[in-house]
Amino acid sequence: MEDISGALALIGYGLAAIGPGIGIGIVAGNAVQAMARQPEAANMVRTTMFLGIAFTEALALIGFVLFFLA
Amino acid sequence: MDPLVLAIECDPAVDVICTPEYVNELFETQVVFSIGGFDVNRAMLLMLLAAFVTIGLLFFAYRRARVVPTKYGVAVEGMVGFVRDEIAIGIIGPEGIRYFPYLLSLFLFILVGNFFEITPFVNFPITSRMAIPAFLALLTWVIFIFVGFAKNGFRYFADIVWPRSVPIFLRPLVGLIEFFSTFLLRPLTLAVRLFANLVAGHVMLSLLLVSGFIFIKSVGDIGARSVIGVGWFTIGLAIFLFEVVVSILQAYIFTLLSAVYIQTSVHPEH
Numbered sequence: 001m002e003d004i005s006g007a008l009a010l011i012g013y014g015l016a017a018i019g020p021g022i023g024i025g026i027v028a029g030n031a032v033q034a035m036a037r038q039p040e041a042a043n044m045v046r047t048t049m050f051l052g053i054a055f056t057e058a059l060a061l062i063g064f065v066l067f068f069l070a
Numbered sequence: 071m072d073p074l075v076l077a078i079e080c081d082p083a084v085d086v087i088c089t090p091e092y093v094n095e096l097f098e099t100q101v102v103f104s105i106g107g108f109d110v111n112r113a114m115l116l117m118l119l120a121a122f123v124t125i126g127l128l129f130f131a132y133r134r135a136r137v138v139p140t141k142y143g144v145a146v147e148g149m150v151g152f153v154r155d156e157i158a159i160g161i162i163g164p165e166g167i168r169y170f171p172y173l174l175s176l177f178l179f180i181l182v183g184n185f186f187e188i189t190p191f192v193n194f195p196i197t198s199r200m201a202i203p204a205f206l207a208l209l210t211w212v213i214f215i216f217v218g219f220a221k222n223g224f225r226y227f228a229d230i231v232w233p234r235s236v237p238i239f240l241r242p243l244v245g246l247i248e249f250f251s252t253f254l255l256r257p258l259t260l261a262v263r264l265f266a267n268l269v270a271g272h273v274m275l276s277l278l279l280v281s282g283f284i285f286i287k288s289v290g291d292i293g294a295r296s297v298i299g300v301g302w303f304t305i306g307l308a309i310f311l312f313e314v315v316v317s318i319l320q321a322y323i324f325t326l327l328s329a330v331y332i333q334t335s336v337h338p339e340h
Contacts (some may be wrong), residue, residue: 047161
């Protein structure tokens with residue numbers, strides 16, 4: 001069997017990105033739904049959406065940092 | 071050595087894959103000149119340029135207050151008004167006007183720094199050097215902690231590590247998580263978000279545009295390569311447009327989150 005070489009940290013970053021990826025999808029999808037239902041609230045929803053995305057992203061960002069540290 | 075210089079010096083007819091001799095060459099910028107013991111490189115000069123552009127942008131728009139502003143004045147006023155109404159007052163509340171100068175300078179500096187990524191002949195976002203996002207995030211960190219203690223006294227800290235709104239048996243756990251997320255993860259994620267987005271964009275653009283350039287350059291040698299090169303160059307230009315959106319969005323998100331963190335210190339328990 002051939003040797004598999006490369007950085008394990010890359011796989012770690014990939015794993016860390018799964019959860020936030022799904023989470024951001026849910027946040028953005030629901031925000032689009034809310035904006036479609038109530039276009040007059042679009043501005044407020046957009047701000048809140050960016051906040052939600054920013055907080056959800058945190059885990060992926062920690063994975064990104066650990067990728068450099070490992 | 072500049073990656074672009076490396077790319078031009080590389081001859082694809084001889085080397086199949088062009089690699090720098092030492093990987094750090096990709097991350098070190100050349101020293102332009104030195105004053106005393108300090109080396110000044112291109113990134114530092116660009117930082118100064120970003121600061122001057124930010125000041126100039128506002129200075130020339132507000133040098134003379136006009137009843138009917140020029141087109142340029144309207145554009146700057148729109149941006150300033152957006153930061154004031156949507157971010158400072160919209161997030162923090164009426165007293166957010168006190169933090170508006172900080173948020174505006176943060177927004178404009180990051181915006182100008184990000185736009186250096188897509189400015190021709192500059193092509194280097196200063197926010198992709200960790201020092202800049204880290205320093206700006208620390209500045210926000212110091213401000214929101216200071217405001218929290220100044221407005222609420224010691225209760226600010228006590229409410230974070232001993233939250234009274236959750237059941238008593240959960241308080242140590244929630245308090246620990248809140249402590250880490252407020253005092254350690256907030257500045258970290260704030261800095262890394264900006265840094266990671268800009269590094270990713272810069273690397274993508276450099277790879278696509280520079281390698282496309284090398285492949286197109288090898289027209290006479292191998293015909294098929296120049297076709298691939300044109301394709302890559304086209305994708306590079308598409309990502310170029312995408313990076314415009316990323317630059318604006320990241321500047322907005324950094325400022326927005328700074329405002330939210332200050333807001334949680336001004337009015338805790340929301």
